[in-house]
Amino acid sequence: MWLSIRLPLLPLETLCKSVPLSEKNHTSQTQKPQAVIEDNLIFCANQAACEKGIKISQTIASAFTFCDSIQLFERNQSQEQQQLNNLALLLYSFSPSVAIEENAILLVEIVHSLKLFHGLENLLSSLKETLDKESISYRLAIGHTPKSAEILSFMPLDYSLKVWQNKQQKIVFSELEQRLSDLPVELMNISPKAIAQIQSIGAKKLGELTKLPEKSIRKRFGEEVSHYLLKLYNKLPDPKDYFIPPENFLQRLEFIDVIHHRQGLLFPIKRLIKDLCRFLTVKQKNCQCLHWELFDSEKNMIGFDVLIADSRINDKVYVELTQLHLEHYTLHAPIEAISLTVNKMHELNAQNKQLFEDSGDFKQTTTFINKIQAKLGNDSCYQLQQKSEHIPELASCQVAEISNASYQVEKIPNNIEKVQNNISIENNLPRPSWLLEKPEKIRFNQRKLLWHGELKIISSQERITNYWWKKKVARDYFLAEHDNGTIYWVFYDLLRKQWFLHGVYS
Template identity: 25%
Template sequence: MRVFLAVHLPRLQLEVFQPKWRPEPAHGCVVLDRDKVLAADGVARSAGVRVGMQRGGVLTLAPEVEMYERDPGREHVAQREVAVALMQFSPDVAVLEEAVVVVDVGASLRLFGGLLAVCRQAKAILEAIGLTARISAAPTGQGAWLLARHRSRRVLKIDSLERQLSALPLLSVPEVRPFTDWFTGLGCETIADVRRLPRAGLQRRCGEHLLDSLDRAFGTTPELFDWLELPPTFSARIEMPDRIEHAEAALFGAHRLVVQLCGWLCAKHLALTGATLLLEHERGRQAIDPTPIEIALGEPTWREDHLVRLIKERLARVELTAPVIALRLDALDVQPAVPVSSTLFPEPGGSAEEHARLVELLVARLGEDNVLKPSPTADYRPEIANRWVPVGNTSKSTMLPEGLPRPTWLLEKPVRLLMRKHRPFYGSPLRMVSPGERIEAGWFDGELMTRDYFVAQTEDQTCFWIYRERVSSRDAEEDQRWFLHGLFG
């Protein structure tokens, strides 16, 4: 079953200048096309500005309103950004006229949890980009296009689609508009009225394009789309609407780039392992080199939420030397994506990928030098063998002998324990619960160590790693000394 998702951007002409995440200007905003109002926001409309009004009329009613000249190039770029981001659902995405993007999601519905879930996720993507969207779904791409242009409707059957399309006004079909007066003279008001006219007469009067458009919308003729083709590498740039003085304020722009990156990764069946976010500053004579933010991933990913969290943590630790005027995101390292595991019984405590994402988030928040992993060295003495390195360190470590109880935390300096009734005491009498491990090493570097280690347990079942110093036979009459050296989790 083919299902097409049509995303219409009704405020595209306006929102390329005033995206939703930018506060609306106090006196309103309008977009002009050849000195006539093409689009106006709520503030301007409340002042009396209407579509089609001349520039002079706008200045008379609202002299302080912000006016922009229409920029078809920016509109096309924004529409393409939406198309790339929607490739998270399907690689078959087409950019159509009148600010509509069509996606063939029929093969992806089960994967994403059904049509309603796909629509909700698509709306969240459009929110991240900062655009208003009207989303419709239909079994034909042209039908979804017509529905999205006028209302948000989701239909999955041809019969339901025919009822919905038949009630639309005849001007919904672009091929009808050049013959508006003729159809109005015949008393036609809806698409149903047009379809009731003789096909032969319509073809002679209006040509083949009108009938072909209607046939494709109602599913009686096959559809052909010019699917969007992606470049082999990903690099996207966005200019900030205002100068940004604090790095955290760049998150909305970075999020807009990330959703495009995720769409590119899904369409290419790739996963990201490394990227660079460039914070661009002023250009010209006093140009400053962009501030780079390296994003290194321990595990390949294509998840939007994880990448946004990493960037958010990294931006919080950046101090800007100059205002930011633009952002650029480059995917440096990618590799083929590994399908998600479909095992019947998931790993307890989370998967390896979830652990890797947690470590990456901690590194972004705390810094690489503050997130460590154990890397023991080849020495029997615990103080020397115990070594911790940054998680990004790839140097090889020595494996500890299996079967020996070793704690995760060692005290920087062992603490001598009290003795009560010839037993070590630490809050309560300690009871040995493991055989002894004898360590005798260090003779080769003058740091001789002779100890017997045990796992000891208190009355509340807390476990400690303690040792006693070995003494010679002539000192046997002295009390043995016990020390606390490690703590078990």
């Protein structure tokens, strides 16, 4: 069983995707005639334009003759395909079997989804609610084959629903054949030449055509018409190439009117981030970096990265951080297009939350870290990554991109560690939260340790030896208390016969 979603105004609505909803609602209320052109011919027109006499395949000159106030836009096929891909992702919550067809049609195999949604009525209700949020024009229809659902979508939904038996949850095929036979032959998805040949023999409806023997149809009109009818009535297989979400996210919006200020970019940014969040949800992944590119009318490009540390998919955070980054740039020319690319992704980690969760300190959240980076630059913050080294200054390294993703530490066999490290486990000292980038020498006058005052040893030693095969390290570490009460981590280098200060305790 198949569901067809026809998008009659997709070429026009795609071009208006970067326009705020308030402006689009105002446009629909005032009913401005609008049309999309391709090769100097009308390709798509809204209802207001059709009421003025505008027709598909009409020349531009003829269109202005009927309506001198009509707004014409050049067709953008790449942006149409991008919108179809976004809608296909949206339909993944209803069925994994989604096919994108020509003429802006989406086909969804729903036979296995009826049980999930407890019937066709609930499925259609949920689907309508989802599509209405996208502010698009659409027509729905059901059928037992892809071709039947596709051709029935030219009619209102109730027309195809008459073939559905709700109690037994199945299609009544006798009723379906009757519905199909009443459709005009010009609705068939075949060449205009083939349709003209069919009409030349006086056949105006499908029922009149199907009365002819199948051999006669093939002989008169060729295999195109014959195969179409066989697939329409499920007498010939009609396999589909199902949509597969891409591995990376890349989308671009080209504006109908250029944008002169940063605030005007807010709506297209929100639209792209909305599409990104949908993509991440379907892929069950999270992103670490958003790469934005702005293209102006002088062929210049502004590119910047927005680092993401939050492990959750959060559109509000993405928008806010992008706006903070935009504050660093001045628009020297009107912006014509904007693109968003995400290549670095990791698996989405499910987190268990407490029933009564503390709000926590705002400054400790990863979002606050991202805000600092947006204000001061991406190099202003970093996190430490643990490494399988026992020498303190080698036990961690800086990671530029902050993330909640867990970093794995390389494991070393226990027997190798015992050979390399001569450590007294009982006397292991707690590591300080702050290590100096380079240990500083401490003066020793045979009685006291002096470093901006006197240091007193307050712990037993912890001996660390390592790298005997390379440049040997041999140190005795101690806790030392300063005159001002600060606790330091100091060591005596057994090889260099010198005291050093290595860390500071909080």
